[in-house]
Amino acid sequence: MNKKDFIYSNYNKTVPFIKNGVIKKISYSNIALIKYWGKSKNNIQIPSNSSISYRLNNVYTVTKIIYKMNDRKNSKFYFKFLFSGKEHTFFYLRMKKFFHRIFVYCSYLRNFNFIIETNNTFPHSSGIASSASSISSIALCIMDIEKKLINSLTKSFILKKASFLARLGSGSACRSIYTGLSVWGAHKLIKGSNNFYSIPYPYTVHPIFRKIEDTILIIDDKPKKILSSKGHQLMNNHPYAKERFKHANNNMVQLISILKSGNIKKFGILIEQEALNLHAMIMTSNPYYLCFQPNTIEVIQNIWKYRIKSKKNIYFTLDAGANIHILYPIQEKKTIFKWIKNNLYHFYKNIIESFCIWN
Structure with a gap:
């Protein structure tokens, strides 16, 4: 799949347009075994090398999004971001950049106002990939909205697009979508690997590495x-x-x-x-x-x-x-x-x- 495949198109017009709701998702942090460090100069969030990570238990972010349809004629896109119950300027600005990057792929977001609340089970910004669990949980919430708009979306597509969107907020976040081992970044020996979203590791894994x-x-x-x-x-x-x-x-x-x-x-x-x-x-x-x-x-x-x-x-x-x-x-x-x-x-x-x- 390429970037164009993830651009939202409301082709299923039999689904009534949703007005408001609440979504809650959990997403886990991950620990990279092969690290990615360095990005393409000319593209947004494209890794300079492939990476692979484990998704971790007990290290996660819980995100709740309250969404409500806005007055599209008079209102601009609005969101409020709360981390552990408090407003946080740095995280707000990071989320603003994230939404700006994903609007082309999720144009329906402009029709809503959001209150986003996240809570971690571990310290943020301390080198345990807090952005990975946080951004990926938000991406999963967004795809829940898209699923309500297009009920024919498959689970496979939802996970791929969630990983694609998460990458635009935090590179390592795209690897938090799948359980087990996830690969991000094109590698000639790993079938299906690419720079736009992660994939589950596709090859044989010895039982010792599954526990x-x-x-x-x-x-x-x-x-x-x-x-x-x-x-x-x-x-x-x-x-x-x-x-x-x-x-x-x-x-x-x-x-x-x-x-x-x-x-x-x-x-x-x-x-x-x-x-x-x-x-x-x-x-x-x-x-x-x-x-x-x-x-x-x-x-x-x-x-x-x-x-x-x-x-x-x-x-x-x-x-x-x-x-x-x-x-x-x-x-x-x-x-x-x-x-x-x-x-x-x-x-x-x-x-x-x-x-x-x-x-």
């Missing part, structure tokens, strides 16, 4: 000093950008083989390399900056020491923040989680028990 625990350590619950959108822009003139994009796509090739074989050790080493490679790009950009906190490094070093000593399959990854995702097979949860609680408690402010959602 992966993700224990998230909140080391810093404050918003990041530099937002991811700015970090992506800094890749435009980054001296190592081309090699990074090439390396990420090559790592995707390795991961396809690993997911099929069930080699958990190769999986863990690959995702750690990806995380550190991402932060290497951050630390060598111009201007350069640092997402790590001292306790981030302490946790990483403790994981490495424990892995060598115990021979357990415990690995880490990070997004563009200080907080750490500790990944390990569910079969080893009892021992590993006990070690985390007993040995890492003085490095983090909060802990979230999560796991990778799979149907």
